[in-house]
Amino acid sequence: MINKRLLIKNLLAHNDENSFYDKKRKINLSQKEGKAKFLKHVCALSNSNPKNNSYIVIGVDDEDNNIIGVDFFDDSKIQNLINAYLTNPPIVQYENIPFPHLPDDKVVGLVTIRASDGLVSLRKNIWKYYGGAVFFRDGSISMPKVFDIEVKDVNSKIVSAIENHALNNIELTLDGVFYFMKKRKDFNPQYKVFKEYFVLCWAGQKKQVKDEVFFSRVDIELINEQKRLFYSALDEVSISYSDDKFSIVEYVRLGLQNNFKYYKLEETTINFGDNAQYSIDTKLLFEPPQFDKKTLHHIYNANNALLDKLKKTLALNPNEEADLKNLPDTYLICYLNGFEVALHKLEELKLHLKSYDASIYEAYKLTMRILRKVKYN
DSSP, X not given: OBOHHHHHHHHHHHOSSBTTEEEESOOOTTSHHHHHHHHHHHHHHHHHOTTSEEEEEESBOTTTOOBOOEEOOOOTTHHHHHHHHEESOOEEEEEEEOOTTXXXXXXXXEEEEEOOSSOOEESSOBTTBOTTOOEEEETTXXXXXXXXXXXXXXXXXXHHHHHHTTXXXXXXXHHHHHHHHHHTXXXXXXXXXXXXXXEEEEEEEEEEETTEEEEEEEEEEEGGXXXXXXXXXXXXXXXXXXXXXXXEEEEEEEEETTEEEEEEEEEEEEEEOSTTXXXXXXXXXXXXXXXXXXXXXXXXXXXXXXXXXXXXXXXXXXXXHHHHHTHHHHHHHHHHTTXXXXXXXXXXXXXXXXXXXXXXXXXXXXXXXXXXXXXXX
């Protein structure tokens, strides 16, 4: 099994960006431009490497290879985006890889691309790229090209050597467990070995509600691969496990006018099989709460007035400051109740919240994460 942290180090040390690997400071899949550029790179790397894995490393400074990290990204539906926009879509996996020197809320994103049979091209228009376009890697650049020659397999031996140098061993596994237990000592850290091979560590603040146990500030890592499976500083989750599976049910807190409830968002199940195989299945459980339309119209108009004051950098009174904390959630509720224009308001809100208050911006990112999961499903 490949240690993904070691794999990233080997990729960064091996060479600059080339025809089987790319690096990015960050990606933005919430905007069409960001989606289009990501799809272009996936298309180019897949076409340039039909016989081996290709990689995109996210959270690395382009100039000096400094690992700066990005936010945890748990979009299990990224394959849906690939399937929707690419013909002969490759298999694409996004993984979150923690590094010891990064803050707890930062990881390095690792995108693994495995080509399928046949040429990969854009299925339809997106941003400034036209449907039918074909991309290849030209050194470190993804370029549109006319496909009129057979692609030569020149990278398989190099990629295989890099992956072999990143294989896990018992020392790396033990170091990973000890580091996790020490780092998370204030959050009830635990570990379990599944199928005599897989080591899973998790931690979180425990909370008892009647007969149910929930956890917040949850961190879950698969130590064998040095990858983070779940992380949240805010959400509450329930955790259950048996000898061959580990399940997480994530809850979100939503409501209006100080009347909040917890709603199930998504269930993630890690199934551990024999012969060192495992799979991760996700199931959306979210049922959007429905509210009175007249009440929502009033709240939506009040939200817009508050957003206008933010745009004009006007001072907010104490009541408006309190409403601002719930602004992302209330816009989300409006959108889930049929106010389509609330989605555009959420996008407008991003820039203004980012510069106004860091803690409210973190809540905004959580709201957008919920929206992304709902939209993909």
